[in-house]
Amino acid sequence: MMYVKFFFFIIIFQLWVVAAVPIGFHERFHHGHVDMHVTKTYTSPLTTTTVHKHMKTTQNSTWKPEVVYPWKNPSIKLSPPPATMNKQMGVVNTLGLKPLGFEMDGAIKVFRLIAQPMEKVLTDSVNVNEKIIPKKYSAKHLMHHHKEIKKLKVWGFNGQMPGPTIEANEGDRIRVIFKNELPEPTSIHWHGIELPNKQDGAAGHTQPAVMPGETWTYEFTLYQSGTYLYHSGFNMMKQDHYGLVGLLVIHPKKYDHKIDKQFAIMLQEWAIKPGSEYPDLISMDFNWATFNGLAGPSIPAMTVNQGDRVRIRIGNMSMNSHPIHMHGFTWNVVGTEGGPIPKSAQWPGNTVNVPPGTTRDVEFVAWNPGLWRIHCHKLHHIVNAHTDVPMGIMPHGGMFTLLNVLPKDRKAPWKHPREKGVKL
Numbered sequence: 001m002m003y004v005k006f007f008f009f010i011i012i013f014q015l016w017v018v019a020a021v022p023i024g025f026h027e028r029f030h031h032g033h034v035d036m037h038v039t040k041t042y043t044s045p046l047t048t049t050t051v052h053k054h055m056k057t058t059q060n061s062t063w064k065p066e067v068v069y070p071w072k073n074p075s076i077k078l079s080p081p082p083a084t085m086n087k088q089m090g091v092v093n094t095l096g097l098k099p100l101g102f103e104m105d106g107a108i109k110v111f112r113l114i115a116q117p118m119e120k121v122l123t124d125s126v127n128v129n130e131k132i133i134p135k136k137y138s139a140k141h142l143m144h145h146h147k148e149i150k151k152l153k154v155w156g157f158n159g160q161m162p163g164p165t166i167e168a169n170e171g172d173r174i175r176v177i178f179k180n181e182l183p184e185p186t187s188i189h190w191h192g193i194e195l196p197n198k199q200d201g202a203a204g205h206t207q208p209a210v211m212p213g214e215t216w217t218y219e220f221t222l223y224q225s226g227t228y229l230y231h232s233g234f235n236m237m238k239q240d241h242y243g244l245v246g247l248l249v250i251h252p253k254k255y256d257h258k259i260d261k262q263f264a265i266m267l268q269e270w271a272i273k274p275g276s277e278y279p280d281l282i283s284m285d286f287n288w289a290t291f292n293g294l295a296g297p298s299i300p301a302m303t304v305n306q307g308d309r310v311r312i313r314i315g316n317m318s319m320n321s322h323p324i325h326m327h328g329f330t331w332n333v334v335g336t337e338g339g340p341i342p343k344s345a346q347w348p349g350n351t352v353n354v355p356p357g358t359t360r361d362v363e364f365v366a367w368n369p370g371l372w373r374i375h376c377h378k379l380h381h382i383v384n385a386h387t388d389v390p391m392g393i394m395p396h397g398g399m400f401t402l403l404n405v406l407p408k409d410r411k412a413p414w415k416h417p418r419e420k421g422v423k424l
Contacts, residue, residue, distance in 0.1 A: 084100060096294045120152050123148070162266045180215075241281045299400065305408070314352070330350055337359040372405065373400070
């Protein structure tokens with residue numbers, strides 16, 4: 001009876017082995033080695049493609065093929081950033097990112113964008129705002145950020161991700177010279193902009209895709225004002241999620257009032273598996289959330305003077321809505337991706353929900369001195385590498401930074417604007 005059981009065990013085991021061998025798996029035995037080659041079409045976290053994996057190993061070793069992802073084409077030489085990068089010719093501070101200037105061709109403002117693979121450091125675990133936090137208020141018994149440098153392989157524009165904020169004025173004619181240095185075709189869609197159909201950037205519908213190594217020129221007149229988006233117009237699920245996004249700010253011909261400080265924030269989310277430097281593009285289990293491609297504590301604070309009128313422009317290119325909350329102030333929501341909101345229709349609050357593919361502009365007078373938090377109020381979005389494990393006292397990460405309002409007089413008593421005799 002024991003031999004019968006053993007015989008059936010061997011048969012079942014052999015059937016299991018045969019069933020477990022993947023389609024397209026070939027083994028060629030020679031000289032004591034196994035020459036293995038897998039050709040398999042599949043959907044990976046990064047792409048749906050045909051991937052070839054090839055290696056040699058001994059018969060007794062464990063085969064762990066390295067998957068070659070088409071993140072970068074080594075044969076494409078990456079260009080340096082345009083000479084107009086890091087030239088602040090506008091007024092918007094996009095936290096942690098360099099500005100993009102322009103050249104003039106007659107009356108046309110000329111911007112240059114280069115789509116490239118790059119590595120992005122989401123955080124190096126160093127608190128960039130540590131110097132402005134009074135030591136006497138430092139939280140005790142807090143789990144400190146472990147000294148991790150979290151790198152991510154992404155796609156960006158001009159060597160940064162998200163791309164630089166483009167600033168122009170209502171009525172301007174702009175030209176964007178775009179070069180593709182990615183390993184696959186792409187284009188740029190001008191999200192929310194009213195323009196000729198052939199300039200929309202919807203590759204495959206309004207233009208041919210821009211092939212690797214090619215250059216394409218967009219040119220149109222800006223008839224709107226407000227905060228808008230630009231992002232990939234080809235293979236968007238992959239390319240937008242890889243980081244091919246940016247903000248386009250169009251200033252009105254004339255503001256109703258002076259704005260002293262303007263800031264811009266792009267909201268993004270990432271699913272990153274342990275030990276991986278690639279985003280998982282098909283997962284909905286996002287465990288990293290960023291402002292401008294940075295996670296706390298690496299997001300610079302917004303520093304303003306007491307009495308400044310401040311506008312914060314927020315765009316969302318993630319797959320979830322984000323309720324962005326600020327301490328210490330009531331702001332007015334003054335704009336969306338549809339442009340400025342008439343004053344009679346603006347609404348007050350201190351939390352604004354920003355759905356995917358939209359922008360929200362908020363404005364307030366910074367009357368209240370001190371350090372004030374600004375963060376997403378979905379609480380999983382303010383920790384880094386969120387996992388399903390018991391938590392201690394967690395340090396702040398993710399979509400979390402500070403508004404630093406410098407007082408006019410540090411010795412002045414605190415007063416509310418509604419008190420008699422108080423002027424903003």
